[in-house]
Amino acid sequence: MKNVVVLTGAGISAESGLGTFRDSGGLWNKYSIEDVATPYAFENNPALVLEFYNIRRRQLLNAQPNDAHFELNKIKKKFNLFVITQNIDDLHERSGTENTLHLHGKLIESRSTIDNRIYPINGSELNIGDYCNRGGQLRPNVVWFGEDVPNMSLAIKQVSKAFIFVIIGTSLNVYPAASLVNYAKKAKRIILIDKNPPLLSDIEVIREKASIAVPLLVSDLLKMSF
Structure with a gap:
């Protein structure tokens, strides 16, 4: 079978009640990036950073995948x-998507500050005094601002093999993820779904929210002949 590769951003999870970075009045409005989403922030005030992600984790535990997740x-x-996905939630996995690559990590996981070993988080809390085995x-x-994106090379490999490349709910302003569209050179179609899409050439654009556009797109793809 041919490959459909889908890049998702915050827009697909927003309809599940998870706020985006650009939402007015959302969680991000109460915190600055510099205070909660950089290595320096964690070094300077780890308790604040951990509480910020605890709040986000509580929100995630109360959220459910939406129609766009399931329809994909x-x-x-x-x-x-x-x-x-650029998202750190697990809504794709909970909707039944087996092959999901997280560019920016997972909210339901923790990582050792000694050896980068990954540990699951049981519940919503990760606090000062929660230690790794060492x-x-x-x-x-x-992945915080200023850190490398370790899964980027694997993402490029997948996009380069795409027969269809679909982009959902992202402004394509966050790099290096935004550069992935440049690697879809073999794709027969590149489709962008977003309510406020950026101006891009040679890309099909559907100006609609994901829960409405994705079912229509999936129906169209299943009718394709090749």
């Missing part, structure tokens, strides 16, 4: 589906 899985009737403080397993 119908693509598997005709294509190999591979999802690359006695190092655990941090959220997320």
Whole structure:
């Protein structure tokens, strides 16, 4: 089967009640990036950083996948589906998507500050005094601003093999993830779903929220002949 690769951003999870970085009045409005989402922030005030992600984790535990998450899985009737997400939630996995690559880490995981070993988080809390097996403080397993994106090379490999490349709910302003579209050179179609899409050439654009646009797109893809 041919490959459909989907890149998702905050827009797909927003309809599940998870706020985006650009939401007015949302959680991000109460915190600055410099205070909660950088290595320096964790070094300077780890308790504040951990509480910020505890709040986000509580929100995630109360959220459910929406129609867009579930509808994407119908693509598997005709294509190999591979999802690359910029989101740190697990809504794709909970909707039944087996092949999901997280570019920016996972909110439900922690990571050792000594050896980068990953540990699951049971419940919503990760606090000062939660240590890895070697006695190092655990941090959220997320990629902060200024850190490398370790899964980027694997994402590029998948996009370069895409027959169809779909982009959902992202402004394509966050790099290096935004550069992935440049690697879809073999794709027969590149489709962007977003309510406020950026101006891009040679890309099909659907100006609609994901829960409405994804079912329509999936129906279209399943009718394709090649």
